Every structure is written in structure tokens, then in C-alpha cells.
Amino acid sequence: MTAHASSDLLVILRHGPHGSSLLRDGLDAALVAAAFGQRVSLLFMGEGVMALVDDQQTDPLGPKGTAATLTMLTMYDIETILVEEAALEHIGLAPSDLMLPVCLMSGKALSALPASHRLVLTF
């Protein structure tokens, strides 16, 4: 059994950090769950992997962005950061371009994730 299979909650993040607040709202739900003592895994899929790109600026855009929130994840004991490998490849990025250490997921291991968590929230 892998570490993330024992989490209570899987939060799937499919939206990028700029353009909508779905990513931020998903992260907020994850932080609150962790503060309530739930073991939380995050899965970044599709456009959501853009959230992890290192060295993002937000000032010209207006909204606060999500990079600062991601740096706080370990304070909330959220250490299982999963990334859809194909989504990362699709936009030409490698794990070394990301701001956090991540675990790449693909194939059956990826599709088995929702069933291995008691609760799944998708943003």
C-alpha cells in the first residue's frame, strides 16, 4: 500500500491558477479538511498542473493567485502531491519546473486513486 492510499480525502484540481477561482476554492477546501484532522491528498490534473509552476507572479492580474497557498501545504501536513504525468508532458514541463516535490501518476495507478479514498472533491 502506498502512502497516499491511506488518505481520507482526495482533492482533484483541474483548473489553472489564473482565469478562475476554482483552484483556490479547491485548495481552501483541502486546507480546511486538513485543519479538521483529515488526511488529504491533492491530485493535479489537466490545466491544474499549472498551479505548481515555479516562480509565478500575480501582481498585474488582480487576484492573489495560489502559489503562496501551495507553499503552506506542509504546515497543514498535506504532503501527498500527485500530478497527472500526461498533463505535465502535454505542456512541456518536467518535475524540475515545479515548486514542490511531486509524485507522477499515470495509467492504472491514476485511475485507481478515486476508489482508494473515502471522499473525493473535484474542482
Place this chain on the structure above:
Amino acid sequence: MRYAILLLGAPYSHQASHSALRFAHALIARGHALQAVFFYHDGVHNAARLAAPPQDERHLTDEWIALHAEHGTSLEVCIAAALRRGLVDEREAVRHGKSGHSLEAPFELTGLGQLIDLGQRCDRLITFAP
């Protein structure tokens, strides 16, 4: 089974609210219980007290209220998402110095912790997103 719904889509902009309502009635018709609907992200606009859609369209806010009246489903609105979007009950209106309120019972302003609690208490938590 005990169900809860998480609704993220704005009314009339996206299919999510219509689908969530249809799902709510379908599961109740099958004998399941719908404990709560949690309105988050743009879904909070479903709670707008002042919504006045054209008469030949469904009045989504009123339909949520009817769901509460007939089946006891609680209607919980994320307070942080609501305040950002101008949805305030009487108490929050006073607290923020606003001249009117845009949300009232049976909708309740509550925190995200309530969503996590619903996820633990219910057998199924179903998300409707844009």
C-alpha cells in the same frame, strides 16, 4: 443512503444548478435522504433572495427553498464565497455596514468545515460543477 450535494455552478450560467436539482428530486424519489446542499464558488448565487428570473423560466432559488420545506434538506452557503459575491444575510449586512441583505433563511451562511463534516456524515457527496 444519506446524500449531500456540493454545488459550484452559478444559476442560469451553467447547467450545474438545474442538474443538481433534478438529481436531488430523483434520489429522494428513490427513497434516499438528501441531508444538505452545500453552495460554494459561484454556486452561492443560487441563494440570492432578490433573484427574479422571467416567469417562463424555473425559479431556482424558490425551488431550493421548496426542497428544504418538503424534505428538510438544509441549504448551506459558504460564507467566504458568499460575502465576496455580495450575498449577505441580515447579520452580516449589519456587520459590514450594508443597507440591505441578499440572503435569508432557509439558506444559512456557514463555513467550509461544514462541507468536510457533510463528507464524513453522508454516504455520498456529489459535486455539480460548471
